[in-house]
Amino acid sequence: MRDPHHEDHLVGLELQAVELTEQERRAELQGDTAEAARVQHELEGVYADMARTAEHLVADGTHVTVAAQSSAGLVEGAGEVGDQVVG
Numbered sequence: 001m002r003d004p005h006h007e008d009h010l011v012g013l014e015l016q017a018v019e020l021t022e023q024e025r026r027a028e029l030q031g032d033t034a035e036a037a038r039v040q041h042e043l044e045g046v047y048a049d050m051a052r053t054a055e056h057l058v059a060d061g062t063h064v065t066v067a068a069q070s071s072a073g074l075v076e077g078a079g080e081v082g083d084q085v086v087g
Contacts (some may be wrong), residue, residue: 006053006057006060007057010050010053010054010057013046013050013053017046017047020039020046023035023039024040024043027039
């Protein structure tokens with residue numbers, strides 16, 4: 001059975017990843033390597049949470065492909081959760 005909480009959580013994580021990516025870019029542009037590294041570490045945690053959430057959705061029978069982009073580039077291919085584009 002589909003759990004809309006997982007789908008909502010995944011969308012929220014994607015928004016958080018976008019914001020953190022922007023924070024990381026700003027820190028890099030300002031030459032603040034310590035802040036960029038801190039944000040990158042936080043971003044990696046968000047990506048891990050996205051992967052766990054996607055696994056829950058797949059276990060629930062929902063087709064999931066997640067796109068996550070960092071300053072290093074695309075991490076996973078773009079896709080969607082159900083009918084909702086998330087990447």
